[in-house]
Amino acid sequence: MTNRSLAGKTPPTTTRLTGLLAGLALGAALLAGCSSEGASTDCGLDACTVTFDRGVDARANILGVEARLVETQDDVATIEVGGEQLSLTVGQQAADVGGLAVTLDSVTDSEVKVRIARNGG
Template sequence: MTTRSATSPRTPTRRVAGLLAGLALGVAVLAGCSSEGADTDCGLDACTVTFDRGVDAKANILGVEAKLIGAQGDQVTVEVAGEQLSLTVGQQATEVGGFAVTLDSVTDQQVKIRVARNTSS
């Protein structure tokens, strides 16, 4: 005769806690972004970066660094993947290092750009 010890199934609370911890870790890994003087909103293939003006603002997104260099009127200079770009609101995306970069908006306090993986290459 074999004697087996009974193991109690995981309680629903423990299962939910484990699931939430796993989801939080997964989201952090997928987003893979960090910033100083900027807010980021990232998905799998694109990020929106909102830079604060007047500070040394930069963000690490999608494996590259994006920095706000300067802004004047509706024209902004940013550095993405080591290359400086001059962008204007409404301009078509500028391609750099496998990414398409667009300027979404410029205010006195913030600059918002979108960086997306270039899927056409």
């Protein structure tokens, strides 16, 4: 009978668990890769909903571009996405900007909610 020592070796279960945790941490970092000022974001892999606060310089960096609330008037919001300005109304078909589909979800007295998605996502 051979008596083997496990000294210096990591058990396979520990290695798999470490890999799983590292993968989960990387996924969370990718989803949290957005930043905002005067706005909140709710992002998935291919789309983000950005809720801009009205009355402040509101902007968010999501999906590799900056989105900024320029102005609102009644139910029309002017949004700048990736340097291009769009005037959108609630219910309007998505506008295409550099491979992104931009939709105005809602406008209230206190906030403007916009959905920005990769085309096809």
